[in-house]
Amino acid sequence: MLAAAAIFPLPVHERFPSRIEVLTNGGRSESFVIHWPEDRLQLPGELDGAAVNEADGVAVLAPRRRGPAAAEAFRLRDSEDRVIGIASRLTASLPGRRGRERSASSWTLLIPSRGLLMLTQDNGANVGPVKVGGRWLAAVDSPGFWATGSRYRISAGPAAGGRGRVLGGTGEFESLTGEYSEVWELEELAANQRSEGTILLSTVTSRSR
Amino acid sequence: MPVLVAIVGLVFGAMFTAFTLLQDPLNLFESALVQPMADPAQLVTSSEIDRGVLSTPAGILGFEAAQVDPFVDSALRYARLEVALLDSGDGGARALAVKLVAPRADNSLARGRLVADSAWNLIWPGHGSVFLVGREDYRPLLADQVWKGLLGSGPGGTLQPRAISIAPRLLGSGGRLATAAGSYREYWNPDTGGELELGLDEN
Numbered sequence: 001m002l003a004a005a006a007i008f009p010l011p012v013h014e015r016f017p018s019r020i021e022v023l024t025n026g027g028r029s030e031s032f033v034i035h036w037p038e039d040r041l042q043l044p045g046e047l048d049g050a051a052v053n054e055a056d057g058v059a060v061l062a063p064r065r066r067g068p069a070a071a072e073a074f075r076l077r078d079s080e081d082r083v084i085g086i087a088s089r090l091t092a093s094l095p096g097r098r099g100r101e102r103s104a105s106s107w108t109l110l111i112p113s114r115g116l117l118m119l120t121q122d123n124g125a126n127v128g129p130v131k132v133g134g135r136w137l138a139a140v141d142s143p144g145f146w147a148t149g150s151r152y153r154i155s156a157g158p159a160a161g162g163r164g165r166v167l168g169g170t171g172e173f174e175s176l177t178g179e180y181s182e183v184w185e186l187e188e189l190a191a192n193q194r195s196e197g198t199i200l201l202s203t204v205t206s207r208s209r
Numbered sequence: 210m211p212v213l214v215a216i217v218g219l220v221f222g223a224m225f226t227a228f229t230l231l232q233d234p235l236n237l238f239e240s241a242l243v244q245p246m247a248d249p250a251q252l253v254t255s256s257e258i259d260r261g262v263l264s265t266p267a268g269i270l271g272f273e274a275a276q277v278d279p280f281v282d283s284a285l286r287y288a289r290l291e292v293a294l295l296d297s298g299d300g301g302a303r304a305l306a307v308k309l310v311a312p313r314a315d316n317s318l319a320r321g322r323l324v325a326d327s328a329w330n331l332i333w334p335g336h337g338s339v340f341l342v343g344r345e346d347y348r349p350l351l352a353d354q355v356w357k358g359l360l361g362s363g364p365g366g367t368l369q370p371r372a373i374s375i376a377p378r379l380l381g382s383g384g385r386l387a388t389a390a391g392s393y394r395e396y397w398n399p400d401t402g403g404e405l406e407l408g409l410d411e412n
Contacts, residue, residue, distance in 0.1 A: 085285055
């Protein structure tokens with residue numbers, strides 16, 4: 001019985017070599033990549049129809065007297081474009097330090113062979129879902145979103161230099177804190193506003209004491 | 210006669226080993242170390258989207274590897290994503306939540322270790338957000354299901370609600386909850402599925 005328990009093949013996730021750069025002034029740098037729309041996990045509107053609507057791949061909670069909150073999920077890639085995990089993003093308007101509401105996002109990165117990493121930031125632009133003709137659209141596919149450029153830095157604080165904050169995580173990411181930046185880069189925009197592009201999450205972390 | 214003694218010895222040995230692996234008697238004292246939370250909110254899932262492997266002993270044992278895209282990738286075949294609406298039940302605002310789960314690489318049946326990393330991210334639009342991280346222990350659930358299989362539905366053979374959280378903690382928060390402190394506990398309920406108990410001290 002003990003021998004059978006010892007050799008029972010429990011599930012193990014494949015681990016790819018981590019693409020981490022050690023920085024000269026301390027800490028480590030690691031970047032994660034997401035391609036939309038191919039990495040987007042479809043989230044069909046199975047949630048309560050009265051309050052949650054289905055956007056294209058985005059679950060939206062739209063309370064009556066508040067702005068919407070949106071959940072998105074993606075496959076997560078390393079800097080060599082290998083799929084290494086799953087990333088989820090929650091976006092909503094939240095009160096800031098002086099009570100004024102601003103768009104904020106939080107990311108949870110799950111790399112099953114390594115652990116979980118959690119990130120939070122204020123957004124430089126409203127990247128929440130947009131309602132067009134009674135239908136919710138992801139910001140990247142909403143009319144006019146790419147009118148002023150093809151590369152947007154989304155992070156706008158709360159860390160210095162307008163960077164987001166790495167809160168920590170589990171496994172290999174236990175006790176790692178630091179900063180990150182989120183950049184959206186448009187690669188193709190179709191006539192119907194459907195877009196293709198890349199989200200780049202660049203983290204700089206160090207072991208907190 | 211010696212053969213009979215050997216067979217009886219083997220059967221009792223196997224039963225004792227199975228009991229030790231499933232119940233882990235050394236850990237029976239752990240429950241005394243769990244700190245109760247002051248005035249926790251009971252958050253119940255009102256609707257949910259699931260993707261990937263089920264959060265059950267069978268899923269964590271690898272019997273239910275995901276067969277559908279995108280979880281067929283070898284790096285995330287046994288992972289799980291949940292997007293849920295959470296209700297406090299007292300008419301308060303609902304939260305949009307995402308949960309990510311993956312079994313740990315150092316699991317071992319011989320050591321009675323059947324654990325998954327898990328993380329919750331909850332957001333109340335216009336109010337605040339919280340990040341929760343911890344681990345989930347599936348060994349008690351596996352033991353319950355084995356005993357239920359052996360004993361049927363009689364006394365001791367029914368599935369009971371179980372607290373599955375190990376070392377749960379509030380990793381961070383935002384908005385009006387930015388200075389909150391607290392913790393959480395998650396239950397697996399055979400009738401209702403998962404339940405989240407969240408204790409926040411909003412300073």
